[in-house]
Amino acid sequence: MSEAEQRWASVDDLLIRSLVDEDDALRQARADSKAAGLPSIEVTANQGALLSLFVRMVGGRRVLELGTLGGYSTIWLARGVGPTGRVVTLELEPKHAQVAQANLNRAGFGDNVEIILGPAADSLDGLVAAGTEPFDLVFLDADKQNNARYLRAALDLTHPGSVIIVDNVVRGGALATVEGDSDDRVRSTRDLLSLVHDEPRLTATAIQTVGAKGWDGFLLALVS
Numbered sequence: 001m002s003e004a005e006q007r008w009a010s011v012d013d014l015l016i017r018s019l020v021d022e023d024d025a026l027r028q029a030r031a032d033s034k035a036a037g038l039p040s041i042e043v044t045a046n047q048g049a050l051l052s053l054f055v056r057m058v059g060g061r062r063v064l065e066l067g068t069l070g071g072y073s074t075i076w077l078a079r080g081v082g083p084t085g086r087v088v089t090l091e092l093e094p095k096h097a098q099v100a101q102a103n104l105n106r107a108g109f110g111d112n113v114e115i116i117l118g119p120a121a122d123s124l125d126g127l128v129a130a131g132t133e134p135f136d137l138v139f140l141d142a143d144k145q146n147n148a149r150y151l152r153a154a155l156d157l158t159h160p161g162s163v164i165i166v167d168n169v170v171r172g173g174a175l176a177t178v179e180g181d182s183d184d185r186v187r188s189t190r191d192l193l194s195l196v197h198d199e200p201r202l203t204a205t206a207i208q209t210v211g212a213k214g215w216d217g218f219l220l221a222l223v224s
Ligand code: SAH
Pocket: 041, 042, 043, 066, 067, 068, 069, 070, 071, 072, 073, 074, 090, 091, 092, 093, 096, 118, 119, 120, 121, 141, 142, 143
């Protein structure tokens, strides 16, 4: 880690210690995911708290997540929708889903969260085909290459006033570099930005962030 990165991480530590109530269920979810060999790429606690606040700010009762990993962000989203709300989360890897289910059960969300196993594109097709009740907030955090497709599906699964959040749209700043041209994830992110911009139903912005996960950023879009 560079000196700058260490400072970003220290500031995150301080912000989290000062403001964010990461309780045992969340800490344990992180620890068990790591112990099970899952990559430590979950949102930070302050980002998780932000997701939870976004859900509450839109009065969200139904949330859709793509990319469950060990269920860390899922717990934050489930806290946002409250005890009568619902989170549907899509995950490709059976092992991730299994770890997530245990973490969600321990956090008390065994009944509020549904993990759908399989490629998110197929699961989304299934949700659309089933005429699923629209979601109030969608969090895109699975494989970045397919984000354009996921965004189109998200538009079919939301209503005016819903919010769509895309994680990791900056990822080290490669977006604006020449070397980014050869990176699939960077190119798909640029395509995603054009798609969002050209979509009349979306009003969006994106914000760069620094912190414990380095230099990154998220996109926030309002559906109308
Ligand atoms: N939202 C999580 C982190 C997700 S990491 C958190 O912040 O806690 C990205 C996840 O997307 C990984 O678990 C990975 O297995 C999953 N994933 C990758 N490709 C996928 C696909 N095609 N469909 C569904 N999930 C996928």
